Amino acid sequence: MIHQLSWKVGGQQGEGIESTGEVFSVALNRLGYYLYGYRHFSSRIKGGHTNNKIRVSTSQVRAISDDLDILVAFDQETIDVNAEELKKDGIILADSKFDPVLPNPETAVLYAIPFTDLAAELGTPLMKNMVAIGATSAILDLDPSDFYEVVEEIYGRKGPKIVNMNMMAIQKGASYLQEELTFSRKDLFLEKAVKKKRMFMIGNDAIALGALAGGARFMAAYPITPASEIMEYLIKKLPDFGGAVIQTEDEIAACTMAIGANYAGTRTFTASAGPGLSLMMEAIGLAGITETPLVIVDTQRGGPSTGLPTKQEQSDLMAMIYGTHGEIPKIVMAPSTVQEAFYDTVEAFNLAEEFQCPVILLSDLQLSLGKQTVEPLEYKHVQIRRGALIEENGIPEQTGKQYFKRYENTVSGVSPRVLPGMKNGIHHVTGVEHDETGKPSEAAPNRQLQMDKRFRKMENLVFPVPVYKNVKHANADLLLVGFNSTRGVIEEVMVRLEEEGITANHAHIRLLHPFPAAEFSAIASSAGRVVVIENNATGQLANIIKMNADCREKVVSILKYDGNPFLPGEVYEKCRELI
Numbered sequence: 001m002i003h004q005l006s007w008k009v010g011g012q013q014g015e016g017i018e019s020t021g022e023v024f025s026v027a028l029n030r031l032g033y034y035l036y037g038y039r040h041f042s043s044r045i046k047g048g049h050t051n052n053k054i055r056v057s058t059s060q061v062r063a064i065s066d067d068l069d070i071l072v073a074f075d076q077e078t079i080d081v082n083a084e085e086l087k088k089d090g091i092i093l094a095d096s097k098f099d100p101v102l103p104n105p106e107t108a109v110l111y112a113i114p115f116t117d118l119a120a121e122l123g124t125p126l127m128k129n130m131v132a133i134g135a136t137s138a139i140l141d142l143d144p145s146d147f148y149e150v151v152e153e154i155y156g157r158k159g160p161k162i163v164n165m166n167m168m169a170i171q172k173g174a175s176y177l178q179e180e181l182t183f184s185r186k187d188l189f190l191e192k193a194v195k196k197k198r199m200f201m202i203g204n205d206a207i208a209l210g211a212l213a214g215g216a217r218f219m220a221a222y223p224i225t226p227a228s229e230i231m232e233y234l235i236k237k238l239p240d241f242g243g244a245v246i247q248t249e250d251e252i253a254a255c256t257m258a259i260g261a262n263y264a265g266t267r268t269f270t271a272s273a274g275p276g277l278s279l280m281m282e283a284i285g286l287a288g289i290t291e292t293p294l295v296i297v298d299t300q301r302g303g304p305s306t307g308l309p310t311k312q313e314q315s316d317l318m319a320m321i322y323g324t325h326g327e328i329p330k331i332v333m334a335p336s337t338v339q340e341a342f343y344d345t346v347e348a349f350n351l352a353e354e355f356q357c358p359v360i361l362l363s364d365l366q367l368s369l370g371k372q373t374v375e376p377l378e379y380k381h382v383q384i385r386r387g388a389l390i391e392e393n394g395i396p397e398q399t400g401k402q403y404f405k406r407y408e409n410t411v412s413g414v415s416p417r418v419l420p421g422m423k424n425g426i427h428h429v430t431g432v433e434h435d436e437t438g439k440p441s442e443a444a445p446n447r448q449l450q451m452d453k454r455f456r457k458m459e460n461l462v463f464p465v466p467v468y469k470n471v472k473h474a475n476a477d478l479l480l481v482g483f484n485s486t487r488g489v490i491e492e493v494m495v496r497l498e499e500e501g502i503t504a505n506h507a508h509i510r511l512l513h514p515f516p517a518a519e520f521s522a523i524a525s526s527a528g529r530v531v532v533i534e535n536n537a538t539g540q541l542a543n544i545i546k547m548n549a550d551c552r553e554k555v556v557s558i559l560k561y562d563g564n565p566f567l568p569g570e571v572y573e574k575c576r577e578l579i
Contacts, residue, residue, distance in 0.1 A: 001189045001190065001191045002187070002188060002189070002190060002191065003057060003058040003059070003190075003191045004055070004056065004057040004058065004059075004061070004065075005055075005056055005057075005069040005070070005140075005188060005190065006053065006054070006055050006056075006065040006067060006068045006069050006070075007024065007053075007054050007055075007056065007068075007069065007070045007071075007072070007136065008051055008052065008053040008054070008068055008070070008071050008072065008082060008085070009021055009024070009051065009052050009071075009072040009074075009129075009132065010049065010050065010051035010052075010071070010072070010073055010074065010075075010077075010078030010081070010082055011049075011050065011051075011073070011074030011075050011078055012046075012047060012048065012049065012050070012074070012075060012077075013041060013042055013046055013047055013048050013049070013050040014046035014047065015050075015074055016126065016128075016129045017050050017051065017052055017074070017129075018039065018050075018052065019129060019154070020052070020072070020129035020132060020133065021037060021039070021052035021054055022150075022154070023129075023130070023133055023147060023150050023151060023154065024054065024133055024136065024147075025037055025054050025056075025200065025371065026150045026200055027146055027147045027149070027150045028056055029198060029200040029373055030149070030150070030195075031142075031146060031193055031195060032193030032194050032195040032196055033056050033057065033058065033190075033193045033373070034056075034057045034058070034059060034060050034061055034198075034372075034373040035054055035055065035056055035057075035061070035200065035371070035372060035373050036054070036055045036061045036062060036063065036064065036370065036371075036372045036373070036488070037052060037053065037054040037055070037370060037371040037372065038052075038053050038064050038366065038369075038370045038565065039051070039052045039053075039369060040052075040053070041310050042310060043225065043306075043308075043309045043310045049075075049077050049078065049081060051078065051081075051082060053065075053068070056190065058191050058193050060373070061372075061488070062337065062372065062487060062488025062491065063488035063489045063491075063492055063565075063566075063567075063568055064565055064567060065567075065568075066085075066567045066568055066569035066570075067085055067086065067087045067090075068082065068085040068086045068087065068090055069086075069087060069090055069091065069188060070090065070091045070092075070093065070136060070139060070188070071083065071085075071086060071090070071091070071092045071093070071108075072092075072093045072094075072132045072135075072136065073092055073093070073094040073095065073100060074094075074095050074115070074128065074129075074132075075095075075098055076098055076100060076101065078094075079092060079094060079100060079101070079102060079103070079110075080103065083102065083103065083104070083107060083108060084107070086107055086108040087108075088106075088107070088108075089108070089109060089187075090107070090108040090109070091108065091109055091111065091139060091185075091188070092108050092109070092110040092111065093111055093113055093132060093135050093136065093139075093177075094110060094111070094112055094113070095112075095113065095114070095115040095116055095128065095132075096112035096113060096114045096115075096117075097114065097115070097116045097117065099112075100112055111135075111177070111181055111183070113131070113132075113135055113173070113176055113177065113181070114176075115128035115129075115131045115132055115173070116128045118131045118169070118172045118173065118176060119131050119169055119172075121172075122165050122168055122169055122172070123165055124165070127165060127166055127169040128169075130151070130166045130167075130169035130170050130173070131169045131170070131172055131173035131176075132173060133147055133170055133173065134169065134170035134171060134172060134173025134174040134175075134176075134177075135173040135174060135176065135177045136173075137170065137173075137174050138173075138174040138177040138178050138183060139177070139183070139185070139188050140188060140189065140190045141186070141189040141190060142190070144167075144170045144171045144173075144174045147170055148167050148170075151163060151166045151167055151170070197376065198373050198374060198375055198376065199373070199374040199375075199376065199377070200371060200372070200373055200374065201338060201371065201372070201374055202229065202338070202368065202369050202370060202371045202372075203335075203338050203341045203363055203367040203368040203369070203370065204226070204227065204229035204230045204233070204299070204363075204368045204369065205229065205233055206338045206339070206341040206342040206345070206374070207230050207271070207297055207341050207342070207345045207361065207363065207368075208229070208230045208233035208234050208237070209233070209342055209345075209377075210341065210342040210343065210344070210345025210346050211230075211234065211269060211295075211345050211349070212234065212237055212238065212241065213342070213346055213379060213382050214267065214345055214346035214347075214348070214349040214350070214382065214384070215267045215349060215384050216238075216243070216267045216268060216269055216295075216349060217238065217241065217242060217243035217244075217266055217267060217268075218238075218243055218244055218245075218246075218258075218261045218266050218267075218268040219231060219234050219238065219243075219244075219245045219246070219258075219268065219269060219270065219271070220245075220246050220248050220253070220254040220255075220257035220258050220261070220268065220270050221245070221246075221247065221248065221254050221270050221271050221272065222247065222248050222249070222250055222251050222253075222254050222272065222276060223247065224251075224272050224273045224275065224276050224309075225273065225301065225309045225310055226273060226299045226301055226309075226310070226365045226368045226369050227271045227272050227273050227276075227297065227298075227299040227368065229368070229369070230271045230297060230299075231245055231247070231271065250279065251270075251272050251275075251276035251277075251279040251280050252279050252280065252282075252283060254270040254272070254276075254280075255270055255279075255280040255283035255284065255294075255296070256283045256286070257270075258270045258294060258295075258296075259283060259286060259287050259290075259292050259294055262287075262292050262293045262294055262352075263290075263292050263420070263429070264419065264420055265389075265419040265420075267293075267295075267349050267353075268295075269294075269295035269296065269297065269348075269349070270295075270296055270297070271296070271297035271298075271299065272296070272297070272298065272299075273298065273299050273300065273301050273309070274298070274300060274301060274303045274304075274307075274315070274316050274319070275303070275305065275306070277296070277298050277316065277319065277320070277323070278319070278323075280296065281323050281324050281325070282324075282325070284296070284323075284324050284328075284330075284358050285324045285325055285326055285328060285431075286431050287357070287358045288324065288326075288328025288329065288330065288357060288358055288454070289326075289328065289431060289432075289433070289454075290429055290430070290431065291356040291357065291406075291407065291415065291417075291454065292356065293349075293352035293353045293356055293357070293359075294352060294357075294358045294359070295345075295348045295349055295352050295358075295359050295361065296358065296359070296360050296361070297345075297360075297361045297363065298316055298320060298360055298361070298362050298363065299363045299364065299365060299368040300313055300314050300315065300316045300362065300363065300364040300365065300484075301313055301364075301365050302315075302365075302561075302563050303315055303316075308563045310365070311365065311563030311564070312364060312365045312366045312485075312535055312563060312564060312565045313364070313365070313535050313536060313561060313563065314364050314483070314484060314486075314534050314535040314536050314540070314541075315535070315536040315537070315538075315540065315561070316362065317332075317362070317483075317512065317536075317540040317541060317544065318540050318543075318544075320332050320360050320362055320512075320513075321512065321513045321544070327451070327455075328357065328358070328454065329355065329357045329454050329455050329457050329458050330357060330358050330359075330360065330513060331348075331351055331352075331355065331357065331358070331359040331360070331458075331461070331511075331513065331514070332359075332360045332362055332511075332512040332513040333347070333348060333359065333360070333361055333362065333463070333510060333511055333512065334361075334362040334363075334483045334484050334509065334510055334511075334512050335361070335363065335367070335484070335510065336367070336468060336482075336483065336484055336485070336486075336487035336508050336510065337367075337487065338367070338372055338374045339374055339375065339377065340510070341363065341367065342377055343377075343381065343382075344361060344510070345361060346382050346383075347463075347464065348361045349384075350383065350384065350385040350386075350387075351461075351463075353385065353386050353387040353389065353417075354385055354386075354387035354388075354414070355387070355414060355457045355458070355461065356387065356388075356414060356415070356417060356457070357454075357457065362483075362484065362512065363484060364484045364485050364535065366484075366485035366565045367484050367485040370485065387414065387417070388414050388415065388416050388417050389417050389418075389419075390416050390417065390418050390422070390425070392422060392423075393422075393423060395418060395422060395423060395424040395425050396424065397424055398424055402437075403426055403427050403428065403437035403438070403439070404418060404424060404425045404426055404427045404437065405427075405436040405437055406418065406425075406427040406428075406429075406436070406437065406438050407434060407435070407436050407437070407438060407450065407453070408436050409436060409449055409450075409453050410453070412456065412457065412460055413452075413453050413454060413455070413456030413457035413458075413459070413460070414457050414460075415436075415453075428440070433446070433447055433450060434450070435450075458514050461514060463510070463511045463516075465510055466509075466510055466511035466516035466519060467507050467508065467509055467510065467511070467516055467519050467520055467523070468487070468506075468507070468508040468510055469505075469506070469507055469508075469523060470491070470494070470505065470506040470507075471505045471506075471507075471523060472498075472503070472504075472505060473503045473504075473505055473526075474526060475503075475526045475527075475528075476503040476504055476505040476526060476527050476528070477497075477502050477503045477504060477527070477528045477529070477579060478497070478502065478503070478504045478505070478527060478528065478529050478530075478531050478575060478578065478579075479504070479505050479506070479507060479523060479524055479526075479527035479529070479530045479531065480493065480494065480504055480505070480506050480507075480531050480533060480575070481506075481507050481508070481509065481530060481531065481532045481533065481541070481545070482508055482509070482532070482533045482534060482541070483508060483509045483510070483512065483534070483541055485565065486508075486533050486534065486535070486566060487508050489533070489565075489566045489567070489568050489571055490506055490508070490533060490571070491506065492568040492572075493568055493571045493572045493575060494506055496568070496572045497572065497575060497576075500576070502575070502576070502579055504575075505523065505526075505527060507520060507523050507524075509541065512541075512544065515544060515545075515547075515548040515549075517548040517549050517550075520545065520548075520549045521549045521550045521551060524545075524549055524550075524551035524554065525550070525551065527551075527554065528554070529554055529556055529578055530545070530551050530554040530555045530556070531556055531557075531558060531575060531578065532545060532555060532556070532557050532558070533557075533558045533566065533571055534557070534558075534559060535559075535560050535561060535565070535566070536559060536561055537559060537561040539557040539559060542555050542556075542557045556578060558571060558574045558575075
């Protein structure tokens with residue numbers, strides 16, 4: 001028996017590949033296994049090769065595996081594109097309808113199964129994906145009934161007849177493999193997992209749930225890959241809590257609408273990807289100078305322009321920190337797991353109101369769309385902090401015609417905040433430089449005073465975990481560094497390096513701006529090399545580190561920017577080359 005394997009299903013987009021992976025992975029998650037899934041898909045509705053690679057394990061996994069145990073192929077292209085990943089004696093389950101051919105018979109074992117024909121015998125060839133799941137269950141020593149509950153949930157709205165047909169299709173697939181092909185291998189039998197109730201979700205779902213738990217009651221957004229699921233989730237859920245989602249005409253409107261709603265006192269946010277964030281930059285500057293709380297989610301994807309809209313990349317970092325014109329205080333945070341995506345989203349709303357500034361929650365496509373097993377979220381850790389927001393009737397009477405000092409020059413830099421309509425709270429709000437009451441002012445002393453006041457806020461910023469640290473050695477050969485979704489790969493690479501006698505520590509940056517320079521420098525000081533692993537071409541995180549931390553001469557980069565996530569094996573090999 002084995003404790004871990006990798007399974008992939010592939011075919012043409014629109015052919016049911018996603019639903020195949022969904023039934024397979026949800027069922028195994030409920031059996032107690034940990035899963036990590038990553039979809040390769042095209043930026044079109046139908047057609048083009050797509051696949052879903054799912055890692056199954058009896059312990060936590062947060063990265064795609066280097067190789068592949070089982071490939072389910074609904075067309076020849078799937079074999080041609082993915083067969084090289086298969087382990088020696090790996091298995092291909094291919095639909096005999098297209099007369100499958102294995103280019104190199106020595107690489108794997110191919111079993112041609114009439115998926116389409118077996119499904120057609122039950123009434124429709126569309127159920128070929130369930131036949132494939134049945135065949136897979138036989139290889140893994142799982143009972144076909146293990147999938148029935150999930151099938152009923154997914155297809156139950158279509159009626160009991162369709163549900164039963166899908167269940168029969170799973171049974172047919174298992175029987176065909178065992179009886180017609182007399183399949184007898186036991187080397188891929190999965191160790192039984194301990195059943196435990198866990199969530200199975202993508203990062204975007206965690207962000208949306210975090211926004212809901214964090215008190216957001218309005219979202220303004222424009223659909224864009226890979227951020228759309230956040231809006232789609234909240235379209236269904238926010239109305240149940242008295243909230244609403246508005247699909248705007250563009251990202252400019254989404255951002256300005258979010259600013260307006262936050263000014264009115266409603267926790268509001270927007271979510272987009274790189275092209276949308278480019279359009280929001282002027283509005284982000286408006287939030288900065290008016291000191292209006294604003295939360296924005298940026299799910300990074302391949303750029304520039306339309307670029308690779310459905311592929312992995314981490315190339316928005318510099319833009320998120322330095323993209324706005326002029327200078328404003330800003331917070332840029334980067335969760336590295338689905339759990340962190342939930343808790344960090346809650347914290348983003350708290351920080352936005354406490355420091356009255358834009359907060360950007362940076363994700364990437366792999367984290368946002370990669371589906372994985374998640375331990376139950378602990379809502380007792382959710383806190384709502386609204387900062388210096390004055391309560392109703394909490395403003396003293398103003399003398400004469402004096403306006404409320406909304407931008408008062410305080411020691412902390414954070415000024416008292418009021419909501420529209422509050423008694424004695426009248427003040428100006430403008431995008432030009434202003435005095436303490438908001439009245440426009442171009443006076444040089446006032447300009448310096450307000451700039452200093454705004455930036456003074458960041459001196460008091462306390463972030464729960466600015467750097468996730470796994471420090472095993474007082475002095476290490478390598479310090480492996482990343483942000484967002486590279487955490488799982490780095491954790492696996494560390495284990496492999498340790499087995500080779502190479503000492504390694506790990507630092508994952510969760511607060512990208514203001515950069516935690518002192519904390520990071522302390523970790524880096526005891527490392528021979530600081531290896532920064534990121535999905536972009538110019539080493540953006542490495543350059544941020546060089547600008548802020550005292551380890552410039554130690555920094556080396558491992559970069560990947562072909563649209564694919566890092567694999568543990570390739571990072572491991574590059575790390576070995578550095579020793």
